[in-house]
Amino acid sequence: MTATAESEVGKARLRKEDARLITGQTRWTDNLQLTGMLHMAVLRSPVAHARITNVDVSRATAMPGVALVLTGEDFAAEQGSLPCAWPITEDMKSPAAPAIAVDQVNFAGEAVAVVIADSAYHAADALEAIDVDYEDLPVVLDMEEALRDNDLVHPDLGTNKCATWVFDSAEAGSGTNVEDEIAAAEVVLERTFKQQRLIPAFMEPRSVVVDVTAGMYTVWSATQIPHILRWMLSAVTGISEHKLRVIAPDVGGGFGGKLQVTPEELLCLLIARRMGRPVKWTESRTESMLSAHHGRDQIQKITMAARRDGTVTGLKVELLADMGAYLRLVTPGVPILGAFMFNSIYKFAGYRFVCTNVFTNKVPTDAYRGAGRPEATFAIERMMDELAVELGMEPMKLREMNWIKHEEFPFTTVAGLTYDSGNYEAATARAMELFGYDELREEQARRRAGGDVVQLGIGISTYTEMCGLAPSRVLGALRYGAGGWETASIRMLPTGKVEVITGTSPHGQGHETVWSQIVADRLGVPFEDVEVLHGDTATSHKGMDSYGSRSLAVGGTALVHAADKVLAKAKTLAAHMMECDEADVEFASGSFSVRGTSTARTLGDVVLAAHVAHDLPEGMEPGMDADATFDPDNFSYPHGTHLCATEVDTETGLVKISRYVAVDDVGTVVNPLIVDGQVHGGLAQGIAQALYEEATHDEMGTLTTATFADYLVPSAADLPAFLTDRTTTPATSNPLGAKGVGEAGTIASTPAVVNAVLDAVRHLGVRDIDMPMSPERVWTALQGREDTGAGEVAAGGLGSIDAQGGQA
């Protein structure tokens, strides 16, 4: 329903957020300066696994400006354990996760002491004067080696195996037994892929400020999850939840990397409580890379069964997933988010997924853009290409013969999910047309025939994903500790202006703009008359925050429901004001009228009448505010077809993306400008996994990619221009028809690029190249060497590290 003259939904509105961001009038957490504020600096372990035998802080304590130096011993009695909200199995091993190490460090970068001083410079100075004695323990880095349990990350757990999680379509009743499919198959392919470890690398380093006054704690944090953070900080510290206020002011990106309850948030809170003064901590980039959670890091063994005609029949997935040293907020659940997605858009009869989560002496992993679903999409799209090669089939034709046809929706998959809507044929047709698929295949054939130095490859990714997290009942069944609903409130102010309060917590997505569009569209008020309040638990007391491409599909829907409640009440009052039957009242363009007459009241008139409450219908409460909470009954399933053309220089191994087409179906689009932007950024991160980024460690467990000189976040010069378009099948699971777009580009793009590179060089005898496909790795593969794994050729940069965070 559109109440405005011109529909706001679908309009490429320029963003409200920009005004402060382009002028520097921003509110980053690190901008805050409070009277009497102290600064925390963190001493981090330079070793990956060791007992702490002694910490001498005496020199540091005497340094200028230092108020206090604290070690793990000082916090041992009060710090508790950082929360893991997703115990995926009953018998999952879960080590105690102290915010600061007490007697043992388990990854390089773990906090071992903190300095609290009058300035950040003084605090950093004093770190150098802390002496810590470590007694080295054996370092566990390789997942397969870890599972032999020769050396243990956490000796008290007795094993490095955290948990094993299984989905089997025969047991679930959603399909056949995959072993039967494999036994009966005409073709069986087995491949192993490595999902390298990535670093989210949000641009704003994390920052925390805690203020305490009269038993009331205010926590500012560069977080994606102010509501969850408040709940968890209360649970860990015992500070009553109503005495905690969490504020996420302007937050500079997250990508899952700020979906966390961090050691430093807890430490700042404990120190502020101890000292009765405000405390700030802002990390350096190197600290961020050493201690903020990483993403991906899986070894995927995939077995695919098929018939010779190309029909796929069975899929078996055996994963090893690296947890790192501790289980952070949703660490063990990340691979499980991929469990339902390996079968993707294809109709497999039998499916089995087994994931083994493993502890190592590395930075904990957790959510990073896509969280589990990029890994799944990569594996299946790589396998479809492998099968096409095996059978000598055209890779798009092979996909088409196996995917769910548009007339088959809603479709219940072998993983037990019901895809509500989609049209893979339409997205693919549009993508192939924009790409010039046939022409590029001809060009490729010419270059192959001519033996050109620069070969051309074409990569396909026909992906889907599950997002709009999430139906609370499903989360409960998966043993997740919270729900997946979202909430919204609308305050109708007496002058007709509107305040919207949302439980989502934007950090770049543009909710202030899009939520304004939704409300303007629904209520017929001007876009400019809507103000969106978010990210402060004092104004927005309830919410599940932003991640998992959920904000529009779930939070936007809550907003639609709240607006509908406003309109329902306003209609009753309008009928009362116009002395007519409510059934005769119509609402259009922000005005109520009596059908067939010229009698009308604007929404503003009605809101004012509700506010002054001089003459309300019997029993009606004054005011025109409304709250709504929406719990979806299904996930949403964006999909699309991405096509990538790469030029591979066979003499240097350099890969250049010469064309990238993304046609996505993200359901109904509220703001196409913002959707395009989300796709662009998602593509960049997925392409970065394929070509540039990898967190690497040396044999001692030291992160060798702890700066932006070493961890290769792509620059403008490293990326191509993208050609994007959309097809639309609205989601049926929410009234907006929105499916979500935050993660789609990242999920789709990695296999498109990798498939393209391999397609360019497969005829030269190359079978696989590990990601990131650096020139060195591609070149090495072209020399005919079988092993192109990370052990042989590191993809990182200079290998420098400053374990103390490189603060000034």
Add this chain to the structure above:
Amino acid sequence: MHISVNVDGVTYADEVEPRLLLVHYLRERLSKTGTVVGCDTGNCGACTVHLDGHSVKSCQMLAVQANGHDVTTVEGLARDGKLHPVQEAFHSNHALQCGFCTPGMIMQAIDLLADEPDPDDETVRKGLEGNLCRCTGYQNIVRAVQDAAQRMKPGAGPDQERHSDEHITAKQPVGGE
């Protein structure tokens, strides 16, 4: 050490520690928090400001090195309530999402356009190589810079942005790559 620095048109005189980074001087002492710190190795460019009209990475420079110079930050670009054309173009082309890299990106783009008034796609991409953005995939940033080139008339920027290269024998940015 005593320094005197003109920042966004105002002259400040201060005692600073020799080791104080320019970006910390701007943020902590002058409350110019529009300029931000994104890394500590000069790679991300989020801290980019102009020193005498040329972009520098203010995390790679000491405050004392700015003594006697003019510094322009993103906060000093708008004049009489009117945004700089590059700011306008970033808004109009949705060239920012979280906005953390934006101040540095805008300052670098202005510097680039001073050298290349009508840059093609590749020139923009190479010119912004020292500024990282994690949100946009750069597509709309490139568009915005090219759009800004069209919007910019000679002398559209503030005074300290106007310069002729005759005064500069060799362009040597301090810090950065």
